[in-house]
Amino acid sequence: MQVYRNITPDEIKRLILRPGKNTIEVEQIVQPILNAVKHEKDSAIHNYTHEHDGVLLNTLEVTPDEKLQCSQLLSDDLKAAIKQAKENIQKFHEAQRNPTLEMETMPGVYCWRKSLPIQKVGLYVPGGTAPLFSTVLMLAVPAKVAGCSEIVICTPPQKDQTIHPAIIYAAELSGVHRIFKIGGAQAIAAMTYGTETVPQVFKIFGPGNQYVAVAKQLVNKDGVAIDLFAGPSEVLILADHTANPVYVASDLLAQAEHGKDSHCLLVTTSKDLLDKVQIHLKKQIETNSRSEIVQASIKNFRLILVKDMNKGIAFSNLYAPEHLIIATQNARDISEKIENAGSVFIGHHTPVSVGDYASGTNHTLPTNGSAIAYSGVSLDSFIKKVTFQELTIEGLKNIGPIVKEMAKAEELPAHSNAISVRLNDNG
CATH class of the missing domain: 3.40.50.1980 (Nitrogenase molybdenum iron protein domain)
Structure with missing residues (x-):
């Protein structure tokens, strides 16, 4: 377990890195x-x-x-x-189902997109x-x-x-x-x-x-x-003085028992919470039946004290955790400032365990910082979206000159001709 009380910008760069593997x-x-x-x-x-x-x-x-x-x-x-x-x-x-919406982008030009499994x-x-x-x-x-x-x-x-x-x-x-x-x-x-x-x-x-x-x-x-490249499981807990140290310790250990390479972070504005969480971690480890895994995983724990909540939010967005718990006052307001996370658990009574099992959200989530660009598994993961278009003669006359002009500029005469032969046949 590593404790950091005054992190520098260089330390931040190092702390957001996950344990590497060959x-x-x-x-x-x-x-x-x-x-x-x-x-x-x-x-x-x-x-x-x-x-x-x-x-x-x-x-x-x-x-x-x-x-x-x-x-x-x-x-x-x-x-x-x-x-x-x-x-x-x-x-x-x-x-999460999306209805098929058809639109007319210009007179006689109809476009729509359909979800297919x-x-x-x-x-x-x-x-x-x-x-x-x-x-x-x-x-x-x-x-x-x-x-x-x-x-x-x-x-x-x-x-x-x-x-x-x-x-x-x-x-x-x-x-x-x-x-x-x-x-x-x-x-x-x-x-x-x-x-x-x-x-x-x-x-x-x-x-x-x-x-x-x-x-x-x-x-x-x-x-x-x-679906995605799933690395070791991870959690970041963003907490202030209102957080319960027993809850925080239990949430860190819940993630730790996934595997010896799990990555667990506490980022807090409260020195008192930081100290108490360490005490409760030791107590709870003693009664955990997967203590061998947890004891190995705890080497990757990082407990970080930050100056204020804005610094904590900024760190979390850089880290882009798989799971993010916001254990603070005004937790819902803080959640609006989160830009990068796989799944967010808001408030003192929302442990990651509920998302792992039964709340309804999916627990297959991006890890290793990939939440900056990737989403977790959802209904969209099991479908592909196919686009369709249909032109009336009016639509062909309206859009044809535009396509011909662009094809000419790109020096693709066959593209232009595919429009011309149709326009010639239809006046």
Whole structure:
């Protein structure tokens, strides 16, 4: 844990940087896996699943019997929670639909844009250190709302060849068509190139470890679309003297338990809060069941004291966090000054946990400062927007001379001729 009480401009530049990784080394491990799956297909997947997950699979796909049994293995309370979360996520994403608006840009020239679903999408759901069934909801629900005709999931198998029943239950509830017991870079390769068992998709979504993240980057070069490059999870808490140090400590640790490379920052105007948060962090770590991960992650914690809230806001906008908590008085007013963030959590009673699971917003968000230009996953992520235009004869006569003049200036005579032959035929 690093504490900063008087940061200089040079320190600010250093503090907004995330812990670096040598992606070249990771690429050298991942690329052969991609190549093997591309050429050897199911055979390569079985080999890598045995090598990396320690599992010899009888079948790569979750069977109908496994789907039927999953509900019996979960408590009624958990199933009710998953159902309510699914409803909230569905409501929020359905509200993002854009109507098709047609307009006449000049007399006789009609233009419109229509949203069409990406037909085949692949969803990667991590299952290593925790079974992230919430990710199923965050990806499958908007895919279903968008109208994707084929939705498949890849997720790592457990040692007994099964998938955690909550992942299967969430997938069935959300309308996923097929579920495969495949993890790591080999899962990304399977969805990119297709195998005897796994269908090829047009776009891949989902978080994962560094091997999954780099695999997504590499297959993107082969033409498959990806949602975003998901790095280690991160949170920045912007707080003043009104913040509760117990809440702040709990929010930092909630993010820290995602992984040893999580990045957690507190930026505050209160020296008293800074001191108390350190005390409560130590207390809460002692009772955390994932203390090994948290203890490693806490090395990346940065607790920063700033002169005033304007300085804090400026730092946050430079850092562009994946998650931003505003734990201040007048938090809603401060939120209006935020320019760069994946998702914003306003006030003392809005932890990131609600967005991770059930508020309705999506938890697949830009990391590593990419929130300066990228958005998180939304309904738009699962659709493409196609433009249309239609001209009447009147419209052709109105716009034709304009196009001919521009084509002449660009020295593209065939463009001009495509107008001229039509105008000649229509007087």
